[in-house]
Amino acid sequence: MTTVAESAPVKQQTARRRRISPQARRRNLEGWLFASPWIIGFLVWTLGPMLASLFIALTNWDLITTPQFVGMSNFETMFSDDLFWQSLKVTSVYALVSVPLHIIFGFGLAWLLNANIRGLRFYRTAFYLPSVLSGVAVALLWRWLFSTEFGLFNTLLSYVGIHGPSWLGDPRWALPSLVFMSLWGVGAGAIIYLAGLQGIPTDLYEAADVDGAGTWTKLWKITLPMMTPVLFFQLVTGIIA
Structure with missing residues (x-):
């Protein structure tokens, strides 16, 4: 009770x-x-x-x-169509090559833009500008660059006596051309990496300087570990895209 x-x-x-x-x-x-x-x-x-x-x-x-x-x-x-498995294979290869390249070039570009150099605002704007252009304009630009007859790439190759391939029509060159084309928008990812780099406490770098750490040591021991969440976010969004 x-x-x-x-x-x-x-x-x-x-x-x-x-x-x-x-x-x-x-x-x-x-x-x-x-x-x-x-x-x-x-x-x-x-x-x-x-x-x-x-x-x-x-x-x-x-x-x-x-x-x-x-x-x-x-x-x-x-699932019984061979074209489906071929498309899945091409998509997988494209993702396995394109996503790491985006991460490497984007992070490298952000690392350079994070330096204290003259004209830094101009460089940041110049590298980010291609990612905000119209998709139609970018498609027309790359179509001209990859054109078999009057494209810029084949024209430059002809100056050294090389007959340029059909970049988008040849199965051997179509996928590498698309991967190279995707790097056009690497500036958008660089802005995200740059924001992450600027969020790293400067005390860590100052303490590393006192200990005599070099540039590469600070990159491997401080920058990359602190940038892990941003790198993981870019990896996931890159795979989804």
Whole structure:
């Protein structure tokens, strides 16, 4: 009886604590209102199309007639198609080559731009500018550079007596050309790396200077470990892209 009598006030206090005050409810409502545009956009433009694509993948539908449920037949056709595996192979090779190059060149560029040199603002703007250009303009530019007849690359090769290949038409050169083309936007990643570099405490470098550490030692022992979260973020976003 004593235990039951003592537990009753405890339950009452717990119930009082669980009661939400009007101010807290108002704050919660305001939070949901602020988050509602993103939630609605996610439901309409992300989750909705994902569920719709999953349903369509299980049907035979030409957008005109009534959909016919076929189960896993479409997936069986896809996995038995050699073109699917070839596309998967090319995409994997592209990711394995392009993503590390983006990380290496982006981080290296940010490391150079983080130095205290003259005209640093100009260099930062110049390297970041290509990443904000129109996609159509960039595509036309690279099409001209890779053109077989009057492209810049083949023209330069012709000056030394080399007949340039069909960069985008030859299977041997198409993938390397696309990887090289993707490095055009390395400046966007460099800005993120630069922000991470500027967030590293200078006390660490000052202490390393007192100990007589060189540039490469500070890079391996301080810069890279402190930049691990940024490098991991760029790795994940690069694979997703």
